[in-house]
Amino acid sequence: MAAMELHSPMDDDEHPTFEFWRQTLKKSRLVVAPMVDQSELAWRILSRRHGADLCYTPMFHAPVFVRDASYRREALATCEEDRPLIVQFCANDPEILLKAAKYAEPHCDAIDLNLGCPQMIAKRGHYGAYLQEEWDLLERMVSLCAKELKVPITCKIRVFDDVDKTVQYAQMLEKAGCKLLTVHGRTREQKGPRTGIASWSHIKAVRDNIKIPMFANGNIQYLPDVKRCMEATGAQGVMSAEGNLYNPALYEGINPIVWEIADEYLQLVEQYPCPLSYIRGHIFKICHHALLVHTALRERFGNCKTVAGLRDLLSQLHEASKADMEAHSKDPSEFTKELPLPYWQCQPYVRPNPDREKSKTVGTKRHLEVVLDANQEPLSRRKLKKLRKNPNKSFLLKEKRYEKCECGNIKGGKCIWELCKSCCKKKTHENIADCLGHKLFCKNSEEKRKKKAPKERKIDDES
Structure with a gap:
């Protein structure tokens, strides 16, 4: 790393908002991203030993963090070598985020709010990049943490298509109390095969319009990309996720032999x-x-x-x-005909072009569907996977036919009256009978009531 000098246009800025980055984070420039199930302690230490200045924890779910003590213990595993450290949460409730952050603040240098996760699980859970339109909620979350925490609150965001809206978004978070902003130069829709290239121009526009320190995220695959990104965006540092995963020595500027660096990681594990x-x-x-x-x-x-x-x-x-x-x-x-380096050296993985024809593996799955039965509907991926493991087992879809009760509802399969549950309930009460199929036990209840009745009368007489 000593061979490359890194400098951003705002390095000499003495604005008070830069004090956290200058003093606590020690002017960190080379940052390992928060990655679910991937930026755990052993990996963070490996990355630090190979050039990283700052690491984030994986993203933790604030509600689970608050209610589950064992989850907290595992999440907060750290050591002296693991500093400076930022703990990241996903959340959609200001009070829950604050409670989670209070548990974590003694073990880290800042709390980060994840506003960049684009995955479907984030959409279902209503967090990450799926909160980027709810500015009132985000303002309340950030301002509450800025007011109540002993450590700074930071945010990681994705950009909008519109540059001006992205800048306004960043300014809103800054005004709410965010002390450091990480900008991933991709939109929420840019993920998986549609990932594409991150927009450094969006990142630069944000840098030019906020007064807090900022990290740029996106397109960092080799060490020279770091310098190019900082010069193009003016960011104080860069953050890498995938680049770091495929080469944990990325920030050291080397491409180690895969089994050597992997063995070093296993020693840390x-x-x-x-x-x-x-x-x-x-x-x-x-x-x-x-x-x-x-x-x-x-x-x-x-x-x-x-x-x-x-x-x-x-x-x-x-x-x-x-x-x-x-x-x-x-x-x-x-x-080196297909790869920049020999395959036994760590190097980036470049996703296939989404416009390229589908791979042969997809064709194999479709072939399996046809072989099963031309008249059947295609099997789900899960059933196809099971079929490969159990080729002699039948996974053909069977059409289910349900008989209807006289009221129009579906009959209970094991009902003694061959009725739906509602009609069965009436029938069992009328006949003082039991239906095991619907777990209705009127006969048994009636017998218990009759046995209990004489004892109650006897107590009344004595009184």
Whole structure:
């Protein structure tokens, strides 16, 4: 990192609003993004050891954080090496956000409100980027935290298509009390295959119109991108998510051998444990390009259940790549035709063009649907997955026919009267009978009442 000098146009700004960034965050420029199930403690330490100045925790759900003590303990796992640190929450209620933030503030340097998550789960939960039209609510959330917390409140946003609206959005958050803003230069709709290129011009427009420190997010795949982004936007620093996942040494400006950096991560996992699903996710991303070549190992990585097993598979990946590495030393061009670097080095993953024809795997799924039965409706993805695991099991869709009660409702399948529940209830009361199908026990209740009645009369007589 020493080889590259980073400078933003506002570095010499002595405005009071920059004090938090200058003093507490120590002028952090190279930032690891908050990533659900991916920016856990072990990964943060690995990233810091390879050049990162500042890390965010994964996004935590404020309501769960408030009510679940074990969730809080796992979420707040940290250590001395893990500073400065910002804890991020998603929320849609000012009071709940404040309660969650109060639990976290002793363990971090700031609280961040996630207003950038574009995923469908955020839409269903009504948080992240799906709050970006509700400015009154956001103003209340940010201002309450700014007033009541001992640490600053920061925000991470996505842009609108309209630059002016994006600037007004940022200014509203600044006025509400946001002390640092991260701007992801993509809209809410730019995700998955439609991710596309982040707009640095949107980011620059925000930087030119707010007085608080700002990080730029988007298009950071190699270290030179950091300098280009800061010069183009004027941001105080840059944030990387995917670039960091595929190369945790991105900010160090190197492209390490995948099994070496992966093994370093596994050593940290033994020191700072985390769920195996997180670990496998990281290993798959680090080794992404290598496992596209050595496909036989891919499934074994997916089925591995221990850290020791993953370490052994990394050794096997190394062995499988030795011949190619030797050939590369004689003719380097042979292994850089499709990728910028040989597949055994960490490098970015570039998504396929969304306009490109669908892959053959999609065709395979459709073929399975046709083979099942031409007259049946296609199976769901879940059932197709089950079918691949259990090829002899029948997953054909069966048409269900329901008989109707005389009132028009559906009959209960196990009703002794062959009626719907409403009609059955009347019938059992009239006949003082039980219906096991609808779990109505009038006969039993009547017998208990009769047995109880003489005792009650006897007590009355004695009194």
